[in-house]
Amino acid sequence: MMRPAPWIALLAALLSWPAHAGLFDDAEARKEIMRIRDDHTARLDALESSSRASLQLANQIEAIKAEMAKLRGDVELMMHDMESVKKRQQDFYVDLDARLRTLETGGAGPAAQIDPAAESRDYENALNLLKAGKYAEAATAFDTFVTTYAGSSFLPSAHFWAGSAALQAKDIARATQHFNTVVNQWPQDARAPDALLGVANCQRAMGERRLEQNTLKAVISQYPDSAAAKSAKQRLGS
Missing domain, CATH: 1.25.40.10 (Tetratricopeptide repeat domain)
Structure with missing residues (x-):
């Protein structure tokens, strides 16, 4: 049986090496692509989560502002009502006082000099x-x-x-x-x-x-x- 010439074996080795190297490069590239994709996905998820949290916080702040505005309005209304009640009470006592004093002067004559x-x-x-x-x-x-x-x-x-x-x-x-x-x-x-x-x-x-x-x-x-x-x-x- 004839043994192949050394140069034929060398040529076969050279021809087969790029194929193996290409397969190795493709696998590494796919891994890198998947890693980058996963990294971007994680970042997007984190960004979306942060955006949702920011939106919720903004909504809470707006709700608090609205509640504070309502409370300020309620306090102003209560103060106005208190002033109105105080004024009506004072008017009532003034009118009552005038009526009582009128009755008093009607029942007893005033001093001569008045x-x-x-x-x-x-x-x-x-x-x-x-x-x-x-x-x-x-x-x-x-x-x-x-x-x-x-x-x-x-x-x-x-x-x-x-x-x-x-x-x-x-x-x-x-x-x-x-x-x-x-x-x-x-x-x-x-x-x-x-x-x-x-x-x-x-x-x-x-x-x-x-x-x-x-x-x-x-x-x-x-x-x-x-x-x-x-x-x-x-x-x-x-």
């Missing part, structure tokens, strides 16, 4: 200024009234309303003086409990919290069945 018509007119004018929210003017009008009509049966109420008007006008010293006048000179008057509560309000406005608490306790002890005592208990948390 002109009843002028007295009622000036008192009503001062009340109207208070109802209109002209607090500084109302306080001045009541000051004039208590000076002009020193013997008037309206004096306890006039001092009380003068104190209320002065407190609203931020004239705390003036308000305190009028409230104390009611408490000291007419402790049994219907206005006395509210006047003492007014003193506590003045102390609160001045930042004198300890004095305010003592005065609130005095309201409760001196006028236990009054509406002012109920308010004082609420403020003391008892």
Whole structure:
């Protein structure tokens, strides 16, 4: 049997080598392509997940903003309602006071030196200024009234309303003086409990919290069945 020439074997080896090398390169390339594809897929998944999280966060932020806007609106509405209630309550007490004083003057004649018509007119004018929210003017009008009509049966109420008007006008010293006048000179008057509560309000406005608490306790002890005592208990948390 004849053995093939050496050059034939060498040629066969050379011809077969590129085929094996090509197969090896294709496998590596496919692996690299798959690796790159998997890497890009992972990155896309991470990006999509991050985008969804960002979108959810943005939605949550918008929801919180909307809720805060609603709460601000609710608070503003409540503040408006409180001011309206406060104004209606003040108007009610002013009207009630005027009616009570009219009955009082009708049942008992005023002192000789007082002109009843002028007295009622000036008192009503001062009340109207208070109802209109002209607090500084109302306080001045009541000051004039208590000076002009020193013997008037309206004096306890006039001092009380003068104190209320002065407190609203931020004239705390003036308000305190009028409230104390009611408490000291007419402790049994219907206005006395509210006047003492007014003193506590003045102390609160001045930042004198300890004095305010003592005065609130005095309201409760001196006028236990009054509406002012109920308010004082609420403020003391008892």
